[in-house]
Amino acid sequence: MDEEYEVIVLGTGLKECILSGLLSVDGVKVLHMDRNDYYGGESTSLNLNQLWKKFRGEEKAPEHLGASRDYNVDMMPKFMMGNGKLVRTLIHTDVTKYLSFKAVDGSYVFVKGKVQKVPATPMEALKSSLMGIFEKRRAGKFFSFVQEYDEKDPKTHDGMDLTRVTTKELIAKYGLDGNTIDFIGHAVALHTNDQHLDQPAFDTVMRMKLYAESLARFQGTSPYIYPLYGLGELPQAFARLSAVYGGTYMLNKPECKVEFDEGGKVIGVTSEGETAKCKKIVCDPSYLPNKVRKIGRVARAIAIMSHPIPNTNDSHSVQVIIPQKQLARKSDMYVFCCSYSHNVAPKGKFIAFVSTDAETDNPQTELKPGTDLLGPVDEIFFDMYDRYEPVNEPELDNCFISTSYDATTHFETTVADVLNMYTLITGKQLDLSVDLSAASAAEE
Amino acid sequence: MPSRRRTLLKVIILGDSGVGKTSLMNQYVNKKFSNQYKATIGADFLTKEVQFEDRLFTLQIWDTAGQERFQSLGVAFYRGADCCVLVYDVNSMKSFENLNNWREEFLIQASPSDPENFPFVLIGNKVDVDDGNSRVVSEKKAKAWCASKGNIPYFETSAKVGTNVEEAFQCIAKDALKSGEEEELYLPDTIDVGTSNQQRSTGCEC
Numbered sequence: 001m002d003e004e005y006e007v008i009v010l011g012t013g014l015k016e017c018i019l020s021g022l023l024s025v026d027g028v029k030v031l032h033m034d035r036n037d038y039y040g041g042e043s044t045s046l047n048l049n050q051l052w053k054k055f056r057g058e059e060k061a062p063e064h065l066g067a068s069r070d071y072n073v074d075m076m077p078k079f080m081m082g083n084g085k086l087v088r089t090l091i092h093t094d095v096t097k098y099l100s101f102k103a104v105d106g107s108y109v110f111v112k113g114k115v116q117k118v119p120a121t122p123m124e125a126l127k128s129s130l131m132g133i134f135e136k137r138r139a140g141k142f143f144s145f146v147q148e149y150d151e152k153d154p155k156t157h158d159g160m161d162l163t164r165v166t167t168k169e170l171i172a173k174y175g176l177d178g179n180t181i182d183f184i185g186h187a188v189a190l191h192t193n194d195q196h197l198d199q200p201a202f203d204t205v206m207r208m209k210l211y212a213e214s215l216a217r218f219q220g221t222s223p224y225i226y227p228l229y230g231l232g233e234l235p236q237a238f239a240r241l242s243a244v245y246g247g248t249y250m251l252n253k254p255e256c257k258v259e260f261d262e263g264g265k266v267i268g269v270t271s272e273g274e275t276a277k278c279k280k281i282v283c284d285p286s287y288l289p290n291k292v293r294k295i296g297r298v299a300r301a302i303a304i305m306s307h308p309i310p311n312t313n314d315s316h317s318v319q320v321i322i323p324q325k326q327l328a329r330k331s332d333m334y335v336f337c338c339s340y341s342h343n344v345a346p347k348g349k350f351i352a353f354v355s356t357d358a359e360t361d362n363p364q365t366e367l368k369p370g371t372d373l374l375g376p377v378d379e380i381f382f383d384m385y386d387r388y389e390p391v392n393e394p395e396l397d398n399c400f401i402s403t404s405y406d407a408t409t410h411f412e413t414t415v416a417d418v419l420n421m422y423t424l425i426t427g428k429q430l431d432l433s434v435d436l437s438a439a440s441a442a443e444e
Numbered sequence: 445m446p447s448r449r450r451t452l453l454k455v456i457i458l459g460d461s462g463v464g465k466t467s468l469m470n471q472y473v474n475k476k477f478s479n480q481y482k483a484t485i486g487a488d489f490l491t492k493e494v495q496f497e498d499r500l501f502t503l504q505i506w507d508t509a510g511q512e513r514f515q516s517l518g519v520a521f522y523r524g525a526d527c528c529v530l531v532y533d534v535n536s537m538k539s540f541e542n543l544n545n546w547r548e549e550f551l552i553q554a555s556p557s558d559p560e561n562f563p564f565v566l567i568g569n570k571v572d573v574d575d576g577n578s579r580v581v582s583e584k585k586a587k588a589w590c591a592s593k594g595n596i597p598y599f600e601t602s603a604k605v606g607t608n609v610e611e612a613f614q615c616i617a618k619d620a621l622k623s624g625e626e627e628e629l630y631l632p633d634t635i636d637v638g639t640s641n642q643q644r645s646t647g648c649e650c
Contacts, residue, residue, distance in 0.1 A: 039518045069555040091638060098520070100634040218635050225635060229523065236518040243509040244488045249516035 003276055005031040005248075007425070008269050010256050010283035013041035014076075014231070015402040017238035018418045019282050019425070021093055024245035026426065031276055032242060033269065037252040038232075039239055041284055042385075043405060045072040045232025045344070051302075055381040065304060065378065066346035072230030073302060073344065076405045077336040077353040078414070079104050079224035079319060082217035083210060085415035087225070088432040090237075098237040100228040102342055103220035105315035109187035110322040111179050115311040115373060118187045118321075120212050120223070122147070131180055142174040142184075146208045162202040170201040178325075184208070186323035186332055190410060192357070193324055193331045210412075224410070226317055230344045256287060258399070266398045280398045280425060285388035288401055292388035298407045299363035299384050300355040301370070303377040306348055309337050310375045316341040316350070319409050322369060331357040333370045334409040352377075355407040358384055400425050453620040454524050456506045458546045459531035460539040461513045464569040467603035468531065469505050472613045477604050494617045503617050515549075522553040527563045527620035529612075532581065534568045534600065540581045543589065563619035564596045567612055572602035 009020045012034040020032045038044055046054065048068035052061040061068060080086050080101075090096045107118045111130060119128040122140040131139055150156045160170065171181055185191050189207035196204055214223030227233045243249055253271040258281055261267050268277040285292040312318045320335040327333060333356040340347050354370030363382040364371075371380070390401035403417050422430055457465045466487040470476045473490040487507040494503050506525075511517045528550050532539040547564065556562040568586050571579070583600065590598045597619070599612035 039520075067555075087637060096637045099637075101637050102633065103635055220635075225637070228634065229520070233520050236520040239518065240488075240509055240511070240521070243511045246510075248513070249511045250514040251516040 003031070005029045005276060005278045007031075007280045007282060008033065008276060008278040010034070010258075010269065010281065010287040011041045012036075012039045012235050012239060012251070013284050013402070013405075014043045014235045014238070015414060015418050015421070016041070016282060016284055017235040017242070018089060018415075019421060020247055021095070021238040021241035021245075022422055022430065023282075023425070024242040024247040025093065027245075030242060030247040031250070031269075031278070032239065032247055033250045033253045033256050033271065035252070035254050035256060039251070040075070040232045040235045042286075043074075043076040043231065043235060045074050045230035047071050047073075051381070055302075055383065066349065070346040071344065071351075072232055073351055074231045074338075074353070076231065077338075077355070078231065078405075078409050078411050079222075079226050079317075079336070081210060081410055081412065082214035082220070082223050082225055084214060084410070084412055085419070085432065086234075086411040087217075089415060089418075089430075092430070092432050093238070093241055095237045095241050098240055099233055101225045102228065102317070103218050104222045104224035104226050104317040104319065106312050106318040107187065107222035107224065108312055108318060108320040109183045110320055110326055110369075110373070111183050115309075115320055116183075117313075118183060119143075120188055120208075120215050130183060135177055135180055138175050139180055139184075142171070142176060143208075143212075145174075146205050147212060149205055149209070151202075160201075162205055163200050165201050166198055167201040167204045168197040170205075171197075182323045182325055187321045190321075190408065190412070191332075192406070192408060222319070224317075224319065226338060226342055228343045230338070230342070258283075258288060260397065264397050280400065282400045282402075282421070282425065284402050285390070285404055288390075288392075288399060291390060291392040291397075291399060292401060293391045294386050295389050295404075296387045297358040297384055298355055298387060298405075299358040299360075299366050299382075300353060300407070301363065301367045301380055301382050303352040303354075303371070303374055303380040304345070305350040305352055305374060305377050307375060308339070308350060309335065309352060309373060311373075312337075320370075320373060321409070327369050329356070330359060331407075333367070334407060335370045335373055336409045349378075355409075357407050394424055451500070452502045452504055453526045453617070453624045454504050454506065455527045455529060455616055455620050456508075456522065456525045456550075457529045457531060458508065458512065458550060460533075460536070460542050460546075461510070463531045463533040463536070463539050464603045465531050466507050468567065468569060468601065468609060468612075469507055471603045471606055471609045473505065475606075477606075492613075496618070496621055501617070501621060503613075503620065517549075517553070519553050522550060525550075525554055525556075526624040527565065527616050528554070529565050529567060529616055531567045531569055532586075533570045534581045534586075535570055535573050535578045537580050540568075540586070540589075547593065560594065563623050564593065565612065565616050565619060566590050566596055566598045568598070568600045569603055571600050571607060572605050 006029045009016050009032040024030050048061040048071040051073050052059050108115050109118050116130050119125045122143045125139045148156045188211045189204045257270045259268045266281045268275045308314050316339045318337045322333040324332050337352040339350040354367045360366045363384050387404035389403045394400050473492045489506040492503045590596045597615050599608050601608040
């Protein structure tokens, strides 16, 4: 380990592994370390015994639940948007060759006391029971506008400058009602709260377009895809990319201590009495706790079940978004379910998650609206974790710290953080559009 | 979901750094050898079509990509392997002694459904070095180890000059095929996310 590297990455979370892969492909000499003996850090997938150890102390899991190795329980449950940034990153790096994906069966929203399928196209809007007959026509017109909107073509703007007009004003123009606004804002545009209504509408429209494009991408019943064997596959896939391009991997390295010079600039990492030198550090918040600040907490529940989530048309993989207003909360609640059909549980078993930004100290009570949707559960675990963001100046200390994962059930914020860090570290913008152009060319 | 008939067989190659794992793969698939040693860079997996009884199979041979150097292979690397190749250097007693660790690591990480009968193949590489004068692991000792692990096949090779490489991989392919056919894997329908190469290739054709 007493060697010299350009970048040392600490923690093998998904963000850190993507960065390790990208930097190694760029020819950067990377050392990647983790205190755990598995990949994934906070974003890993645990087998049954690991799950029991984490949440129930040292207990062995009950035998009736099946083989431990058959479980891959995500610690950060999220689906991938079919046309989203993570898929584009996977294609850009060719990491898809290490992975297999399935389309997610369903995308639902909890509105008016019911779990309902999310429409995202004019056609779907007309069939949806979410809206009455007149509201359907208004929503259909709105979806058509969004679908046709092209930033560069003023004819599609319907006389509005979306960089000035707010989302609220745009929606008012189409006369949509409160429940429609809720499901569009939260289950299609995937906003986590209602602040977007007072912001320029451009972002919301682009998000809605992403949702529709993702839906069309794999001709699925939802805009999401998900890897076989769970999300823990993703950090491992990017780590392998890094290794293939020369990255050095050291799992099971306790006490990774970051060393600084007198000027406060990073010079290396010490572990087990050996020091590796480097010019830059990339890490998750847990490795440099003095350089991060708490920005909130996430409450989550993890359940093992023997049935799909009720009212989701027997979906083996599903997301249900509960918009904040439906619960009189400040932020949305997310319900996520996957199953043996994604090889994350033994035959007949389902894994469900409920998560939200915590607003109380009691996750069990706070998550009740979500856990009530699950029906009977075989086992359930409740947890709370803190979220952090960096407060250091990377240009002063050369430390690049990722922000903790949020409660959302998609990866767009995760990859945005990665791309921003990549630019800070390298000074370069990662161009993910080339492959999409190729994809578009393929479609034509 | 109904299981799909196996046409892709996964083989993984394990062993200490520097025993010649990557060179063996390259010699078998590409008939190439590089004298330049660096801890593996750029090796990933290689594929080779093999034919048995009028059926064509794709052998997918996975290198460790250097992650074995500090015992940092992930569970995904091991998953779904149909055969495990263990490699040691006949000139390095340490690499032979570590075979037990590699075999046990495989059984823990891969958790095969029938661990007693999972197919391993042992390769003793670098028999060409110094015309055999620096050899420290005898063939007898290696064969005794194989016998103690359920009579697994043993080959002595030189990736450099190509000695026995083809024979070793023929055996590996045969064992992988037998293992792959016996395993009734649950293979969900997957979607094609598409690789850059495919996209670019298709784009060029437009």
